[in-house]
Amino acid sequence: MAQRVYQAMKEAILALDFPPGANVRKAPICEKLGVSRAPVTEAIARLANDGLVDVVPQSGTHVSYFSMDEIREGVFLREALEVATVAKVARDITDDQLKKLSRNMRLQELLVDDDDTAGFYQADEEFHHLLMEFTGFQRLPDVAQTVSLQVTRARLLLLPTPGRVAETLEEHRALFNAIRNRDELAAQREMHRHIGQLLPRIAALQAEKPELFEKQ
Structure with a gap:
């Protein structure tokens, strides 16, 4: 209960x-x-x-109010986990796993076409969960969520920003293509770029909505 x-x-x-x-x-x-x-x-x-x-x-x-210190730490830890994840997945992915990831990408595209931000967020979460699941490390998804709870909250505020969902889709597509090509270095580079978008955007959000953040 x-x-x-x-x-x-x-x-x-x-x-x-x-x-x-x-x-x-x-x-x-x-x-x-x-x-x-x-x-x-x-x-x-x-x-x-x-x-x-x-x-x-x-x-x-x-x-709790958003804490930029906790968000910075969460982004740092999440990036370390995600970059290691895509390197392993690009190296070891199976054809069946690639089909699952491809289906998720098609779903993301449909949700963007339908302007369904809430649905896209769920597909986005599933995309990252699938990547971690494909590593074979059972605790990895829970660890990643635990270290980045504050980041997850902030991301939900970012998605409704005009154009952000479409940009996220393009970042996911670049990641998917690198993994499909089994290009480990390209997958790492694209994940660095994908996660690297977060802090500047959250900092801009803090300037726009300071009432949601801890006072410095």
Whole structure:
């Protein structure tokens, strides 16, 4: 039960249903999920450990503001994992795995044509998950998500930026082509370029919406 509540609350925070600074009140969550206070309390403790909420004694709980320090660290760690991932995948990918990746690329293209940003985000997440799954390292997807939770939240704010979804598709297409050609160096280069877009764009977002970020 506590795991289900934790997962539901984490997904709501990552999807910005609970924006940075929003109060997290137990009673409405209990009512919505049909649970008692105990699993909600446990879930909040885990979310605090993840850095997604701040629990302030005598004041309450609120969703954490974006931290540029944590985002920089998350991007650094995510890039290290993703670059190593595509190098191995480009070297070892099987024909069946390539077909799965190709199907995902076609789905991304359809979602861009349909102007479906939410659907594209899910396909984007699946694209990266597939790459990590193809390494054969079972813990890798969970580790990557854990080290970049703040980055994941910020990316959801970036996607609605005009032209960003189409640009992301082109970056994914370049990655896919490098992997299909089994070009390890090109795959690493394209992943560096893909992840390298994040920090400048998030910094611009901070300038545009400073109320979502920790005060420096």
